[in-house]
Amino acid sequence: MSVAVIVFPGSNCDRDVAVAIEAATNVSPTMIWHQETSLPKCEFIVIPGGFSYGDYLRSGAIAALSPVMHSVVDQAKKGTPVLGICNGFQILTETGLLPGTLMRNANLKFICRDITLKVEQNTNLFTSEYKSGEVLTIPIAHHDGNYFADPETIKLLESSERVAFRYCNSNGQTTKNSNPNGSINNIAGILNPEGNVLGMMPHPERLAEKLLGGSDGKPFFSAIAKAINL
């Protein structure tokens, strides 16, 4: 079993997520350079955060056309779990694996801080180690995290339980004040229809160790360990 982490020029959370994966799985992920045209055999693919191609043109737009992404899309369609965090989420929407787009934050500023996040349901492979409705403390760090999609798409996402996470207050209520970036309905992470592709703006790898200030992100990586052992 192996985990692939895709590295683009400008990725900068590739090491961070690799550390979290290794801590949870005891497997050192394979780092895949963007110019590779095929992926080695792997059971799990991660697209890390950062500024792929400097976020030029539009966050994630150029990375989505990178040679390696053709294989990632193929693998995703065959059912391999694919996780996109932050810039990874932006790239997944640009490839069309996930609907909608991430616009500039409503306050037009980069925001880096801990936020509280509600696990909508634990029936998918990514959140199986959490309880449904559990409130997590996880950091965000982005300039373009304001999730937007047309009303039909939002309706479809919500009715088919494809919203994985929402920004909430410490009591788990999804209020306007607890929405850091203006995302529609406080959406922080979504799944594809098959449930094997997840995109999310928050960074679970940044709070997966007590010394860093919290470990609410850790079960996320334990779930990956479980998923690839299946």
Place this chain on the structure above:
Amino acid sequence: MTVQSSNTRDLMGLSLKEYELILQLLGRDPNDTELGIFSVMWSEHCSYKSSKKWLKKLPVEGPHVIQGPGENAGVVDIGDGLAVVFKIESHNHPSFIEPFQGAATGVGGILRDVFTMGARPIANLNALRFGSIENEKTRHLLGGVVAGIGGYGNCVGVPTVGGEINFDPSYDGNILVNAMTVGIAKKDKIFYSAAAGIDLPVVYVGSKTGRDGIHGATMASAEFADDSSEKRPTVQVGDPFTEKLLLEACLELMETDAIIAIQDMGAAGLTSSSVEMASKGGVGIQLDMNLVPRRETGMTTYEIMLSESQERMLMVLKPDHEETARKVFKKWDLDFSVIGSTNNTGYLTLLENGKTTAHIPIDPLVSAAPEYDRDWTITSSEKIGNKISPPSSITKALLTLIESPDLCSRHWVWEQYDHMVMGDTIIRPGSDAALVRVHGTKKGIAMTTDCTPRYVKSDPIEGGKQAVAEAWRNITSVGAKPLAVTNNLNFGNPEKPLIMGQLVGSIKGMSEACKVLNCPVVSGNVSLYNETNNEAILPTPVIGCVGLMEDIEKSITLDFKATEESIFVIGKTYGWLGCSVYQKLFSSISDVRPPPVDLIKEKKNGEFVRFLIDNHLLTSCHDISDGGIGVALAEMSIASGIGAIINTTEDIPIHNWLFGEDQGRYIITSKDPNSIISSSKQHDIDLEQIGKTVETTLTLPGSVSIPVTEIKAAHTRWLPEYMGTV
């Protein structure tokens, strides 16, 4: 084209005397290109001609110092084969002209200074000063600088973990943007800039050269008048994406054995990098302008040599290693061009279309640079201003202090900086010092920037001491051992004896503090001529201090941890209100002496605090600085939501006790008060037990109970409101 009119010489910032020296050195008239090269190399920014004499007096050595000043950054041993590499540098002038790009390229430049030496940057810090809050421009400059620092550091993926911001009308025409980078390298894999050896390939890598930033170093060596906005073309434009690629490519190449010398192209671009490398290696260097990657056509030698385009490096490679290096840079999509070679002529020779366009002896270009012994007088306030009438209400006084522009929360700033990327930030911004883990180890590097310019203005020597002492104290507060400092000396026009006296005095104070506290200066930067229309900034000698935490699990933070814990003040409280924030906000007294710094006590108290932390006796610790005990307690409450009941037995007025800024003090909390008291007796330490932690309200002597939520609201209110982003 020949110039040599006094007009052109003036434009290039050279004095008549300096020009005559050039004629003498060359034995002929220089052409424009040569004159331009002399001009930048001899600019204040590159040659330190006004400060050199005094910088030599700073203590720069220590058993753990691997590299002191004179290289791209300082290097200090942290054990286990590792070294910490760090430096602070100013980007004041460009940031005033164009705040976003000025600040962004300041971060880019200091990052390159650190990774040029083979270190992976692990954190950025900064020290910022802005004009009066009533000044219309302040909002625009603050917003632009913060966005620029964030925009660059966030993209490169290095966390920005600390800094400081103050406001004062003296910075209205000259803001300060000082950026610091800390990196980690293997001790036996440090890279230097000396290009030793002849017939070696000189390689240009990174971005292409454009016409931006020409004469930036000269611009940064002069006062501003009202026309500063016309200098916008001298400001460089940053591309953090290319910087990230350059960082990764350089570190990848450094894993091989290909590099003899490497130097980033910072101020004065290709000129200073090539001249410094050749000079340090004792060789000559020939460069062919036609081989320099350019983004514009028709660029002359003059423009290419003086451009300050960003994200560029110059390397001297071992023969036969070109292909190894070329492959690495191709992988990262960066330009790679052999643009010349080293030789034994001792000359800088530049070719354009096969013709020699400049031919300058390198040694005098570097070593004959003028050095001035400028007149100086140190003026210090004599009056002691500790008798200030008490406030009508202690509660109101505390709230006024805590919500004031100088003391309010900076979360609006640091939330725009990615301070967690790289996954090793153990103590985040808003603490006394940030703590960043050395990746894959138990070690941590504590870091901070500090300066109290109003103290330096009133007494340059005490103020210089205090800047070092406060930085040292901040590192100590988290439990780390201070190792060394980097300094950024920001002053006005050194040709004025009073300003020169501020520089000389603060260097004297710093030197003394660095010696006593065993914290040598290993790198630094000088920024002079921070004046507009003859008005100088407050003297601002910023200290960046770095410390080592052997075991990060032992580090502590300033937030109260639980109720029913005992609270103590370490260090004697005399109630020194002169030059304090309280004095600034609540009295019309001015021109009084700042709190004196007793370096022996400072050291003793600090070592005691580290002893307590090391023995797990403390639950929290906070240094006492601006705003005194009252503000320090409020900050410990705000960070935790836990309150305290406070009393004192000191026989001084309550407001002196609460808001005085006596030096060398800490507030600590402990579950084991008896051990603290007995240890303090053993170590002969001044200790005052001042109360205990309780739930949700802070009760100061002479005050009603204030809900912590109310203090927090006051603390966090001002800055977002001021910036219009509530």
